[in-house]
Amino acid sequence: MSQNLDQTNAQISQEETVEKQNSKYCTLNLQNQNLLYNHIYNEHKFKKFIFAFFVLVIVINFFCNLSLLIANFQTQQVIEEYYYLPFHQLDFWGAFLFALSEGCVLILTGIVTLDSYKIYLIIINIGGTLIALILFLFNPEFFEPASHWIEYSVQLLLTLTDFLFIFQQDKTSLMYKYRYCESFIIIVTFIMAFIKLFIYGNIIPTNDDGERQAHYLEYSGEMINDCFVIFFIVLQLNQENTNILETMQMQLDKLLELNGITIRQ
Numbered sequence: 001m002s003q004n005l006d007q008t009n010a011q012i013s014q015e016e017t018v019e020k021q022n023s024k025y026c027t028l029n030l031q032n033q034n035l036l037y038n039h040i041y042n043e044h045k046f047k048k049f050i051f052a053f054f055v056l057v058i059v060i061n062f063f064c065n066l067s068l069l070i071a072n073f074q075t076q077q078v079i080e081e082y083y084y085l086p087f088h089q090l091d092f093w094g095a096f097l098f099a100l101s102e103g104c105v106l107i108l109t110g111i112v113t114l115d116s117y118k119i120y121l122i123i124i125n126i127g128g129t130l131i132a133l134i135l136f137l138f139n140p141e142f143f144e145p146a147s148h149w150i151e152y153s154v155q156l157l158l159t160l161t162d163f164l165f166i167f168q169q170d171k172t173s174l175m176y177k178y179r180y181c182e183s184f185i186i187i188v189t190f191i192m193a194f195i196k197l198f199i200y201g202n203i204i205p206t207n208d209d210g211e212r213q214a215h216y217l218e219y220s221g222e223m224i225n226d227c228f229v230i231f232f233i234v235l236q237l238n239q240e241n242t243n244i245l246e247t248m249q250m251q252l253d254k255l256l257e258l259n260g261i262t263i264r265q
């Protein structure tokens with residue numbers, strides 16, 4: 001009798017252990033799932049905030065370029081006499097902050113990874129515009145030509161970087177859909193950036209000061225680059241919104257399923 005009881009006890013305790021182990025496993029699994037959903041949700045939310053910040057920076061940059069373009073309609077004499085310094089400071093700061101923001105967006109979206117050769121393009125863009133800015137800040141009049149040469153050379157690469165926004169992403173995106181039209185705009189902007197070097201160096205003669213004519217091409221080209229980045233970030237923002245909603249829906253479905261609740265359609 002006592003032997004039988006012992007056997008039963010042993011059986012019960014074994015079943016209990018298996019049950020306990022199973023339930024522990026289930027709770028852990030459930031906890032993991034919840035943690036995972038929370039992690040995915042937070043990641044999308046973080047990206048959304050960062051994209052919103054950068055779209056703001058680039059929109060501001062667009063209007064700074066528009067202001068520079070308007071100010072450039074004055075004669076070179078007026079520019080140099082009344083607002084030479086803030087005009088050029090805004091020019092060089094704008095180019096640097098644009099390259100920096102563009103690089104951050106490309107890395108954040110995974111279009112440029114740290115182990116790919118494209119990262120060197122980003123480094124040259126940021127580094128070149130930073131050198132131009134620093135030299136100009138050291139001594140505006142002494143370093144202005146050197147700063148412009150560096151800036152204008154880097155802007156050739158900055159224009160080519162726009163191709164990454166079109167061809168290195170989701171093939172179903174709106175930007176990919178209009179790729180040929182956008183590529184045409186980029187090629188025209190690239191030719192403009194190339195001509196700008198010749199005009200600035202007075203190889204292509206103009207009736208006016210070469211620098212002022214080069215500025216027209218510079219600011220309009222930068223505004224086109226701004227538009228590409230703005231368009232791209234807005235699409236990414238929408239994507240993050242969709243991702244957030246999908247994660248929330250999945251989490252809710254799981255919760256309802258666990259509680260045995262079905263929603264009538």
Ligand SMILES: [Zn+2]
Pocket residue numbers: 088148211215
């Ligand atoms: Zn200048």
